[in-house]
Amino acid sequence: MGAGWAWVVMAALAASPGPKVVSPLVKVRPGVTLKGSTEAQLSLARGECEGTQVVLPGNVRQVTAKPLTLKGPGSALSASLWREGFIxxxxxxxxxGAKGFWPDPLxxxxxxxxxxxxxVLYVEVCAPTEQKPGTYRGELSVKADDGAVAPVPFTVEVQPFALPATSSLPTSFGISLYSIxxxxxxxxxSPEAMTLLxxxxxxxxxxxxxxxxxxxNAPPVRFEDGRAVVDFSAYDEEMAPFFEGTALPSGARFTTADVRDSSQCKTEQEKVAYYRAFAEHFRSKGWSAQLFFYAKDEPKPEEMALVRTQASRVKAAGKDIPVLVTSALHDGIQSSADILAPTLNCFFPRWELETCPNVVPLSKLRSKLRSGTRVWWYQSCNSHGCTGGPAEDPAVERAYTGWASYMVDHPAPLNRSMGPLAFLTGVDGELYFDTxxxxxTQDPWQGVFExxxxxxxxxxxxxxxxxxxTKEPQPVVSLRLKHIRDGLEDYEYLHLLARLGDAEPARAFARRLARSGYEIEQNVATWEQVRHNLTAQLRKRWDASEYAKRPGVRR
Structure with a gap:
């Protein structure tokens, strides 16, 4: 069900000189006793990536590995390898969480x-959407310092069903050229910074x-007889590949796009004309990404007048740009927000101590909003507590524990659970303030505590x-980013099963993984079993579906 998930045999192994294959939902830390296997068995859909971890024996400084190629009924599959770093x-x-070293940078x-x-090696296999289903095999050969370790057999089962390249759940995660x-x-x-972006x-x-x-960077604009004349050339050079599906070979596209406010617009009329031109440009390009205007973030009561002014201005430009407001539900917000995004904690009552000023379950929240209003959610420090360390008051600490979380020192199922939660609740999208x-603020290699x-x-x-x-700078992705993607692919599995007619079974699978925002299943074996059962059910429904009978669909 999600990317980065290895379907492994979780049998305890006696100490041996060979490597261990360990589920990616286990964070391998110093001194932790591991269960694992001597071989890797992965299952993935077409259009999906799956990963596993290979833990090498002994004290190792330098690792070298031969390319891992997997051969089967279709074109050979290649694996990507990283060494896990620690924070x-x-x-x-x-x-x-806990003090000490935790794996995160890849x-x-x-x-x-x-x-x-x-x-620890993180090994990932991706299957293109056109990959022929079937069993693929290969062997990972690794040298640790100056000695070879036992090779690790890999078996990869490519399923007949396929996931879409573009996420079915809209997301919008912040990133900044200036921070990079x-x-x-x-x-x-500099050109180097733009290339890196x-x-x-x-x-x-x-x-x-x-x-x-x-x-x-907002596109330059001038005004002629009240009409905004916008030069989108630099904007298009930067963003068009992400909207048109040419940034990646898979054809994946961004699902959302923020309107960039321009300081060149001085009057209300100029701002409205500029927003209208932004929407017209997207229409003319045929871009499917949902434009939105990000209003004042987490507005205080005294800032609601500003939010209403922003919303009125954007709405005057037409209906193509919804206004996003990050806020819990309160009086007055309904008239301004086309996309309301409370924190995750605002959806799930916990009774003992609430960490949101107004907790409203999603079904009830929709009834209080204007028709057509979309509901997103986002994680904040409310998912772990905003002060760091366990709270002195046990009731306060309980209120901030168990939530779905993107923290380094939290269990991997918490990192991964937002996808199944999104399917279970029916939320319309996810926002995250920065990546x-x-x-x-600091050297991230020394710590990312914020x-x-x-x-x-x-x-x-x-x-x-x-x-x-390396010769050039590059982004180093985190283990948590893999878990987030895994959760989004969990969402795709569940979404596909529902489309194939098994909506209630899909919800039952999701409930086994995440019953609420703070009731996340942490047993890795349970995730593995749900994965296995969901794959079997999807395969059965896919083989009987009209999708599988369409011309050109590989079986």
């Missing part, structure tokens, strides 16, 4: 590691995420040539 957590996010395999820390430039010590106006955007898209912000926040949590607002690391030994 030292000095202040736990809450009682679900480094090129040849980057030397600390021999005192586990040597700062993290990589580049001038933001595109690489970050592609990395998000590879993980089924759409970005807002990007360069944040490179710590680039502005807003009381380890990794809040930071899902990348700045891969500088000095650190990686």
């Amino acid at each position: 030292e957590v000095k202040t736990p996010s809450n009682s679900m 480094l090129p395999v040849n980057v030397p590691g600390d021999p005192k820390l586990p040597a 430039a700062r993290g990589h010590k580049l001038a933001p106006e 595109r690489a970050y955007g592609k990395a998000l898209l590879q993980h089924r995420l759409s970005a807002y912000g990007m360069s944040m 490179v926040y710590a680039y502005n 807003f009381g949590g380890n990794g809040d607002g930071t899902l990348f690391y700045p891969g500088t040539p000095e650190r990686l030994g």
Whole structure:
């Protein structure tokens, strides 16, 4: 069901010189006893990526690996390999975290590691949508320091059903050219910084995420007889590949796009004309990404007048640009928000102590909003507590534990659970405020503690040539980003099963993984069993469906 998930045999192994294959839903930390297997068995849909972890024995500094090729009934599949790096957590996010070293950055395999820390390879296999279903096999050959370790057999089962390249769930995760430039010590106006921004955007898209912000440069505009004449050439050069499906070979596209406000617009009439031109440009290009205007973030009561003014101005430009407001439900918000985005905590009553000023379950929330209003959600420090470390009051600590979370020092099922939760609740989209926040405040390689949590607002690391030994800078993706993508592919599995006529069974599968925003299944074996059963049910429904009978569909 999601990318990055290995269907592995979780049998305890005696100590041996060979490597162990471990589920990606286990965060491999120093001193932790592991269960695993001597071989890897993966199952993935066409159009999906699956990963697993290979833990090498002993104290290893340098790793080299031969390319892993898997042969079967169709074109050979290739695997991507990374070495897991570690971040030292000095202040736990809450009682679900802990001090010490946690895996997160995914480094090129040849980057030397600390021999005192586990040597873990993250191995990922992706199947194109046109891949022929069937069984593919190969063998991972690795050398640790100067000695070879036992080869790891890989078996990959490519399923007949396919996932769409573009996410079915709209998302919008923040990223900024200026933060990236700062993290990589580049001038933001330099060609190198713009090239790097595109690489970050592609990395998000590879993980089924759409970005807002990007360069944040508004297209130049002038006004002729009240009409906005906008030069979209630089904007199109930056963004068109992400809207047109040419950024990646898969054809994946951004699902959303933020309207970039322009300081060149001085009057109300000019601002309205500019927004109208933005919407007209998207229509003329045929871009399917949903435009939105991001109003004042988490407005205080005294800022609601500004939000109403912003909303009125955007609505005057037409119906193509919904206004997004990040807020819990309160009086007056309904008239302004076309997309209302409360925090995750605002959807699930917890009774003992609420961490949202107005908790309203989604079904009830929709009844209180204007017809057609969409509901997104987003994670904040309310998912772990905003002060860092366990709270002194046990009731407060309980209120902030168990939530779906993107923190480094939280269990991987919490990182992954937003996708199944989105399917179960029927929420319309997900927002996340930033993916490179710590680039502005600290050296992320030394820690990503922000807003009381380890990794809040930071899902990348700045891969500088000095650190990686590469010729060019590059984004270093995190293990958490893999888990987020896995969750979005969980969503696709469940969404596809519902489309094939099994909506209630799909909901039952989702409930086994995430019963509410703070009741996430943490047993890896349960996730594995749900994965296996859901795959079997999907395959059965797919084989009997009209989709499988269409010309050109591989079986």
